[in-house]
Amino acid sequence: MITISNVKKIFKTKDGKFTAVDDVNLQITEGEIFGVIGYSGAGKSTLIRMLNGLESPTSGTVDVNGKIISNIRGAELRKARQKISMIFQHFNLLWSRTVRENISFPLEIAGVDKKKREKKVDELIELVGLNGRGGSYPSQLSGGQKQRVGIARALANDPQVLLCDEATSALDPQTTDSILELLVDINKRLGLTIVLITHEMHVIRKICHRIAVMEDGRVVELGDVLEVFKQPKEQITKRFVQQVTEPEETRETIEHLLDEYEDGKVIKLTFVGEATEQPIITNLIRSFDINVNILQGKISQTQNGAYGSLFIHVHGVQEEITKAVDFLESAKVGVEVITHD
Ligand SMILES: Nc1ncnc2c1ncn2[C@@H]1O[C@H](COP(=O)(O)OP(=O)(O)OP(=O)(O)O)[C@@H](O)[C@H]1O
Numbered sequence: 613m614i615t616i617s618n619v620k621k622i623f624k625t626k627d628g629k630f631t632a633v634d635d636v637n638l639q640i641t642e643g644e645i646f647g648v649i650g651y652s653g654a655g656k657s658t659l660i661r662m663l664n665g666l667e668s669p670t671s672g673t674v675d676v677n678g679k680i681i682s683n684i685r686g687a688e689l690r691k692a693r694q695k696i697s698m699i700f701q702h703f704n705l706l707w708s709r710t711v712r713e714n715i716s717f718p719l720e721i722a723g724v725d726k727k728k729r730e731k732k733v734d735e736l737i738e739l740v741g742l743n744g745r746g747g748s749y750p751s752q753l754s755g756g757q758k759q760r761v762g763i764a765r766a767l768a769n770d771p772q773v774l775l776c777d778e779a780t781s782a783l784d785p786q787t788t789d790s791i792l793e794l795l796v797d798i799n800k801r802l803g804l805t806i807v808l809i810t811h812e813m814h815v816i817r818k819i820c821h822r823i824a825v826m827e828d829g830r831v832v833e834l835g836d837v838l839e840v841f842k843q844p845k846e847q848i849t850k851r852f853v854q855q856v857t858e859p860e861e862t863r864e865t866i867e868h869l870l871d872e873y874e875d876g877k878v879i880k881l882t883f884v885g886e887a888t889e890q891p892i893i894t895n896l897i898r899s900f901d902i903n904v905n906i907l908q909g910k911i912s913q914t915q916n917g918a919y920g921s922l923f924i925h926v927h928g929v930q931e932e933i934t935k936a937v938d939f940l941e942s943a944k945v946g947v948e949v950i951t952h953d
Pocket residue numbers: 623624625630631632650651652653654655656657658659
């Protein structure tokens with residue numbers, strides 16, 4: 613569906629040349645929700661803008677559905693863009709137009725006649741859950757509703773690809789979740805391929821099937837979301853995964869416990885798929901002469917299945933603790949003995 617091959621983007625600045633995207637290769641499959649995560653300046657926006665020709669690569673090619681976007685210009689590019697639409701962090705709505713008129717705008721540009729436009733706008737308003745708000749102006753809507761208008765407008769010309777540029781970053785957590793659920797719904801109902809960029813792992817966990825991690829213009833890690841949660845390889849990926857699995861207060865609790873109990877061990881267990889349903893802690897307590905304190909536990913759902921993490925503190929005689937750790941390692945769970953940072 614989308615093939616990015618050896619893509620580089622070098623900007624000329626006053627201080628010389630700056631490589632924003634550095635030799636990126638990616639393949640995104642039809643119907644997939646693909647997330648690109650990275651900190652500010654990693655090159656995410658530049659990369660996603662090359663997918664619809666808002667930027668062109670300095671070298672390499674971007675192929676979307678058989679069209680080399682990086683080679684086409686003018687009317688041909690405008691036509692291709694109708695099938696590769698985009699939503700934005702700050703919505704980019706037309707403030708002097710109503711909801712209906714905003715959604716209708718791309719249809720007017722595409723030369724669709726009035727009757728068909730009206731019908732399509734009705735369908736889109738229904739699809740994004742804005743019934744009764746068609747006559748409102750953007751200034752009369754909440755952030756979540758504005759993004760729903762952005763999504764409806766982006767879907768007007770029946771695109772094959774939807775690009776999301778930090779589409780939920782300006783929204784509160786609850787509204788973020790409702791917009792993410794809408795994107796999953798659209799992906800399933802319309803079979804739309806979605807490429808999103810974000811700096812929040814929560815967004816990736818909630819809706820993406822696969823993820824690429826970007827750092828300094830390069831893709832440093834790539835994989836299925838669940839696999840990346842289970843076994844992040846790069847340091848930067850581990851930090852992103854911790855955003856979801858180890859909130860700040862957990863770290864503080866653990867540091868406190870490491871100080872408090874010099875004997876025993878603090879262990880982080882990670883569970884994926886069927887392991888989330890096993891009574892591992894019961895078996896652990898029954899099989900070994902140890903005490904177990906549960907510090908924090910969480911199960912998170914991803915699009916590919918469940919992922920759980922559990923922090924425990926075990927204490928008892930050293931020999932029993934060693935046997936207990938061996939037992940955990942032989943079960944289908946990830947085991948990490950935590951030490952001071
Ligand atoms: N037109 C431009 N001219 C010069 N440098 C640019 C230009 N556009 C982007 N850059 C630089 O390229 C780097 C990558 O920018 P980009 O916006 O792609 O990163 P990002 O990961 O999307 O970060 P953010 O979330 O902050 O936008 C940054 O250092 C930025 O300053």
